[in-house]
Amino acid sequence: MEVADRFFNEKRPQIGNGIRSYGWLESQIDCLFCSDTIKSKQALHHILGYYEQADPDILFDLDVFLQSDWARRSAVARWNLFPDFDQVVDNQKCLQSEQEHPDVASCCAYESPGAFQFLIRQGIIRPCYYNSFGHSLFLLAFQENAIETMKYMISTMSPIHLIAPASVAEMWDGRSILQLAATNAVVFCICWEKVDQMQLDLRETLQEGEIRSICRFARMGLASRLYQRGINLADVVKKDSSLWLEMIRYHSEPTSLFDWLWMNNCLPPQDFLLFHPDPDSALDWLLANNFPLPYAGRGQEFLWKFAIRCGRLDAAHWLSFDRVAPSQLANRETIFESPAGKQHAILEHKMY
Structure with a gap:
């Protein structure tokens, strides 16, 4: 398990094999891995610009350096990051208040998605990390609705990280990355593919709110796989008949899920038999065409x-x-x- 070393102060290794001089680039890297957020952000954008015009051999040396353990450990130490949720809990006294200036990783997530993706893809920061406020980096991407970033982050995370709380903040009520992912069909399916591999009881990993969201996109295959792990969509649909309307309104192909629900003795309410459409209503038009x-x-x-x-x-x-x-x-x-x-x-x- 990776451990955050707040006192990490190892001398920066040189870039490349020493044949070339990287004076300006080394000065930017020194600024990038410092504790001053503004200087770090400026250096990061200079480095990103450098990638657009530098010689491929130089970029290779730069990639090797940025993907090194030194770069990652420096980012954790200088930017006040935490490698996993347990270390956030153990170091809550070190967390910043929301009123303080955010760290470099958080700033990039909110202000520069391209720079945020660069940090993650280079391995300078890892998707399982938590920021200086106790929020997971995935939560930052989730708040910005950065779908492609979320997909990449989940694809590189271990399943155990996906069911850990996404933040220590009370407002997120201990919701996991898996629960957050339930709001998007593609992101959730990638997430579930990994979580489903775990030999754990997954019945409590999704609550009623997430299951309602899943009903808006799940098809028979996903519903069956969830059922096999103790998560029954039909139980929630039986409790709330309004979900039938939600499925019709938001589901791109509801008939597949309807098949599965009927096979599990979950029938539509009688109101559906007595409903009269309003020709001027977009929802009624969807009803008429899908059900x-x-x-x-x-x-x-x-x-x-x-x-x-x-x-x-x-x-x-x-x-x-x-x-x-x-x-x-x-x-x-x-x-x-x-x-x-x-x-x-x-x-x-x-x-x-």
């Missing part, structure tokens, strides 16, 4: 209810998403358990 059941004729509505009573969820699904006339529905053998049941439905349909 045609509420707009079916009374005959289809009855047959759907009958299929549910018979326990034929496959029939309910077919009735919901295959837009065919009620007279055709009664001819499908898959709808009812027996010919007698089918005939009974036809008779009741005529009386309905």
Whole structure:
């Protein structure tokens, strides 16, 4: 485990093999790894500009230097960073208040995403680090909605870091990186791929709020994998029928998740059968195009209810998403358990 050494003061090694002179560049590096945030930021931007015009051989030497242990340990010591959450907890007395000037890494995250990505990709700072306020660097990228940065950070982090709290601040209520990732489909899927490898009980890693967010993008495959680890989306949907509307409104392909919910005995509320669309409402337009059941004729509505009573969820699904006339529905053998049941439905349909 990496340990923050606040007294790290090892002499800076030279850049390259000593054949070339790097006078100006070395002075910028000395400024970069100092305790003065303003000087460090200025030096970082000078170095970034240098990358655009320098000779490839020089850039190779510079890359090797910036990716060295010395550069990383200097950043931790000079910028008051912490390698992991445990060390943040152990050193809370060293944390700055939010009113103080932030460290270089935090400034870059808020003001210069390109510079922030440069620091991470060079390995000068690691995605699992926490800043001088006790926030994880991932949280900084999350606050700026830097999707590409978050994807890269998660791809290089170990699973154990993904379920650690993203901040010691009370306002974040101990939420983990995994929980924060639940607001974005791509970021969460990358995160879950890594967390799913852990031989741990993951049932408590996601709370109801995150599961609501996941319902806006999860498909059958992801829902099944979560279920296998003790996280059942259907339990949350059953508690709050408004989630059906949210899924239709935000999910790009809700039918896949609907299939999974129905297979797990989670059915849409009766309100969906009685809903009448407003032609001027964008939400109602989405409903009509993604969930045609509420707009079916009374005959289809009855047959759907009958299929549910018979326990034929496959029939309910077919009735919901295959837009065919009620007279055709009664001819499908898959709808009812027996010919007698089918005939009974036809008779009741005529009386309905």
